[in-house]
Amino acid sequence: MLLEGETGTGKELAAEAIHGASKRRGAPFIVVDCGAIPAELLESELFGHERGAFTGAHEAREGAFHAAHGGTIFLDEIGELPLALQPRLLRALERREVKPIGATIYQRIDVGIIAATNRSLTAEVNEGRFRSDLFYRLAVLRVQLPPLRERVEDLAVLVHKIIAQLGRDRDPYADTIRSDEFVAALSEHSWPGNVRELRNYLEQCCVLGARLPHNDPVARSDSSDTIIDVDLPYRLARARWNRRLEYRYLVHLLERTGNNASEAARFAGLGRTYFYQLLGRHGLR
Secondary structure, eight states, rough: OOEOOOOOHHHHHHHHHHHHHHSTTTEEEEEEEEEEETTHHHHHHHHOTTTTSSSSSOEEEHHHHHHEEEEEEOOOOOGGGGGGGGHHHHHHHHHHHEEOOOOSOOOOOEEEEEEEEEEEEHHHHHHHSSOOHHHHHHHHHHHHHOOOOOOGGGGHHHHHHHHHHOOTSSTHHHHHHHHHHHHHHHSOOOOOTTTHHHHHHHHHHHHHOOOOOOOOOTSSSGGGGOOOOSSSSSSHHHHHHOOOOOOOHHHHHHTTTTTHHHHHHHHHHHHHHHHHHHHHHHTOO
């Protein structure tokens, strides 16, 4: 199954729900983030390695496919999978067998496969960055998860659920955050980071004190960029300003690169791992 949708739409949660509703629910659910693991380590992460297979391999290691045996493996950000590694993944899917790095014998595996991407894999195939045979093997079933801006009617439910998950039900600002006025103001924001961004913002509201979005508009909207809150201590005001700058830079950069995080990291002159950390900090990944 292939889950498609923007960053933060809940693809991993959807994958967990699918696993939990399947006949494999009593077996492991293993997540591999293909975008966050350096390319040189991803092969070992997926298939494992034998002791001495390469420099630094002091002990044998079980790969994700073996760890998920009998259960489900979730390949997140599959569009980031290096082209050179795609034939090995294709063989694993078609033959249902894997060979750890340094081993000589293939081993049978029994796993359900769920992959997810925020890219258009069709476009990646057309550009030669993703193998068409691997795409068709992964996309037996395709599910498109809608962005939050297309389902603002769910905001009230999401706000209540997130506040409960954060353990903030009894906070002084909880009732304000759950109010119809607050939720209505939230619906005016486009939420490019989707539910993950919403969660981050609600947590900020709980920690810093709830403010209606038209007064401190998710620290996001263009009009807020010129607002300096002199009621705050200097250090906190500066930190909030810097956070707004980071957020808006990342949003515009992702828009420019078509949500291609690897390309955005290169454009920004940042390491991919650190760039992903920045995206996570702002609920954009």
